[in-house]
Amino acid sequence: MSFVLRGISVRHASAERGDSCNALNEVSVSIKQGEQLALIGPSGAGKTTLLHTLACAHPQASGELSVFGVSPWKLSHAERHALRARLFLAPQTPPLPPRQRVVTTVLAGCLPQWNIWQAIASLIRPSNPDAAYDALARFNLQDKLYARVDRLSGGERQRCGMARLLVSKADAFLVDEPLSALDPMLAQQTLTTLQQEAASRNATLICSLHQVELALSCFPRIVGLRDGRIVFDAPRAKVTEAMITELYRHAVQDEQRDVRRRQRAFMYPADQL
């Protein structure tokens, strides 16, 4: 098993005082090594929090988490660091240093395998530009190898973050909305590349997506999250339109309520005092 979660609840340290909401509530799920699954759900459902929890980026408030058979928060700092090297978390907006060359940024995916001297040496002279070139080529970005990161478009930056994943040696890819800045054609290509890479090295791929149709057409297993809870966890063939409508229903109602509230505040400002 890659991940086993039993009754996991997570609350962000920065959550407002008095806010009784957990970002995750009693989440239980098991994910086998090599499995590929999509996380879907409305904005604020807890998809990012779940990915960060799996990446051992922050501890759970309660429940049990097992990553590759061990409990990360019972390990020493050094052991947890070694465990994290097996996990690649690709955030929605990758924090890429703006003045860096793309080649250096992509090779940062190797950092968990390098010692401090290799890391510094690669900053001065990229240690393996061929690997960076090959990774970029799989996202049609090879001509940007020596471009500066701040000269890339949002979509190019996002794919540059994905190229990091390809040079890493991770056993699990935790990818947060990798397609948000991509056109439909690139989105499909990017997803295919991620899935092929995961399959070729038997890595686990967990991907949060807002493109429900793409999730259903590309991933064998779909987990629907809402309000920090798992609403369904099913093979894609068992996911019906009614389940999707129900998953997003509250989000639409909340949006409509917010619009009405904003309209009222605009028309009757005195009432808001």
Ligand SMILES: Nc1ncnc2c1ncn2[C@@H]1O[C@H](COP(=O)(O)OP(=O)(O)OP(=O)(O)O)[C@@H](O)[C@H]1O
């Ligand atoms: N750093 C934080 N501090 C306090 N609350 C947070 C923090 N990050 C997220 N939250 C809250 O946790 C809940 C889950 O957020 P999360 O980012 O995991 O949702 P999401 O499903 O990834 O949303 P989106 O699709 O919009 O990216 C939300 O209610 C959010 O407001």
